[in-house]
């Protein structure tokens with residue numbers, strides 16, 4: 001490997017600055033005559049999305065090279081299978097090598113705080129332990145082939161609404177116990193080459209210049225040794241970012257930020273030594289990836305094999321939610337297949353992770369492939385929610401003389417995407433009406449669901465079976481067939497709770513919010529931690545899923561009755577397959593602190609095992625619990641501590657189906673345990689509260705809450721969004737233009753949902769990106785003038801804007817600050 005110290009010494013200031021940001025959307029800078037290589041990144045996480053043109057900012061979401069589209073993270077999570085996540089990582093890495101990609105941008109481990117987050121399909125779970133285990137396995141899988149990953153989006157980015165500017169207001173304990181552990185586990189177990197900071201501020205400080213996150217926690221506490229890259233367009237203050245530990249800005253800022261960094265060094269705002277730390281990490285990263293290319297050059301991608309793996313993951317990640325015995329279907333049953341989603345299955349979500357699948361098999365494709373006999377009707381128009389009476393009648397007709405109706409419904413493309421959140425938890429109206437109408441026929445009605453997150457299923461008692469395929473990847477049609485006909489036995493379990501109504505979600509009142517802040521008022525009570533503590537009925541609990549066989553649990557043994565918080569506890573138990581076919585069971589181990597000074601959740605997941613069993617077979621399994629399994633994050637001492645006392649160890653088939661229980665006494669020398677009994681008492685009885693009182697959250701947060709008021713004249717700055725500019729006529733005009741023309745930068749013939757994403761993204765784009773991400777089209781002075789104009793200085797503002805555009809004429813961009821690049 002090159003001597004990095006020597007190379008660093010040989011770099012000019014301009015060259016150093018050039019290394020701190022990309023040169024295109026997907027490439028880092030190279031310094032040719034010093035042999036510093038350029039590195040190529042491409043989106044994941046469930047396949048490679050290498051754009052066909054090296055897009056500059058005028059292009060957005062270009063077509064990409066065909067690759068295997070694996071099931072998305074929500075489906076991978078429902079496998080609860082770290083081995084398969086590892087295998088998927090290996091396969092994606094092989095395709096990355098095949099396509100010349102050095103780093104895959106994934107996985108995403110943000111927590112599913114609310115079912116409505118538009119990107120839930122790209123994230124694993126509402127539970128940080130499960131998310132962290134699967135993420136670490138995936139990263140290890142990719143990196144075992146000498147291809148890098150980018151763990152994202154660091155951190156507390158659980159909604160799309162105003163994602164670039166809204167501050168996630170979260171108390172320290174929730175941050176440590178809910179929003180960070182999946183990152184922490186992945187860093188400690190897998191050291192991803194890169195970590196992508198999120199767009200949003202956390203408690204008022206942008207992730208991209210958040211020293212506490214990027215340096216103090218990530219590097220100093222967790223021992224991270226890779227680089228931090230900005231999410232695309234996330235940089236708020238580049239110079240502060242250098243000091244905070246943000247190494248690479250992506251995509252290119254066309255030299256603007258290089259200049260800012262260089263000026264900061266020249267003016268003494270930062271020292272060259274500060275910059276060198278970042279540059280050294282960038283050099284280390286670039287040369288490491290270069291060495292990897294040498295080492296992995298003989299790796300070949302086998303796209304056929306990967307299609308089969310995608311099928312296996314889809315089978316293992318599908319969750320059977322209901323079955324009165326109709327499934328598995330007999331091969332000779334006369335079937336009507338209804339629903340456009342059977343023909344055009346929803347196999348992935350939308351946005352930066354959208355893969356161009358090399359091969360794609362929907363359910364009806366597979367039926368045709370094996371020459372099955374079936375009737376088919378669309379049932380609804382996938383592009384609109386309303387009922388089409390003709391289609392509805394055709395569907396009913398098609399079902400009339402059949403034994404079984406297989407009805408494919410779910411969230412269509414317009415519902416879930418990066419860039420916007422869902423506005424409700426319901427399925428499209430036409431889908432619900434179809435269920436109602438078909439259920440009146442007294443046929444066996446089997447529902448196959450597609451979608452990337454929890455959905456409301458009001459008709460659940462009127463159908464015979466529900467198989468949730470989630471977003472099943474390119475081979476989902478085949479997987480679905482194999483599950484329905486019993487060629488594969490469903491074994492997936494939910495990695496998220498399905499509430500009955502969205503109003504039951506603890507963040508219902510505190511989701512999206514804005515314009516300034518979104519308050520994570522429910523604190524640690526996310527997902528089942530809330531539902532189980534509040535004893536609230538749910539549609540399907542966390543960890544739930546059915547099989548074609550049954551399992552019995554027995555013989556719970558703990559290695560000790562009493563331990564100290566430094567000891568480990570072995571928990572073992574037996575699982576028996578009590579049914580007639582082989583199957584796999586996912587057993588979950590939860591821990592409950594029986595009595596505590598600090599408020600705690602009813603139970604939380606600390607371990608899980610997935611075990612395959614032949615009919616009648618019994619296996620004994622064991623897991624190890626350690627200090628973290630009993631600890632809470634103690635803000636008094638800024639560390640994980642255990643409060644002495646009894647803890648229940650619960651083994652279950654879901655968070656609501658605990659089948660074995662025992663107790664252990666844990667002692668520790670923890671003295672200081674904060675109590676919020678009087679200052680924030682609602683957290684001790686969370687079920688009694690529809691809304692969390694301001695006072696309680698304020699006391700937990702330890703500071704005043706910020707008033708969310710619409711931006712007015714005087715409030716517009718670089719972090720105001722284009723959508724906020726309605727404060728003066730020119731702002732209104734720009735807002736209108738951004739909305740109108742944003743869809744035009746998408747590739748020709750883009751579907752509606754992609755246009756919607758572009759429009760929503762444009763309106764929530766902060767003004768700072770208007771000059772940093774437009775390839776020099778909009779000079780910074782113009783934006784400065786616009787801000788003045790919007791803030792009530794019309795003449796000065798207009799003058800600056802006109803001056804800015806005039807000065808732009810003849811200016812050279814990029815090249816000035818990209819020597820040798």
Ligand code: BGC
Nearest residue numbers: 043044105152153231232352
């Ligand atoms: C997304 C990232 C993605 C990046 C590059 C951003 O908008 O948030 O997840 O990796 O774009 O496409």
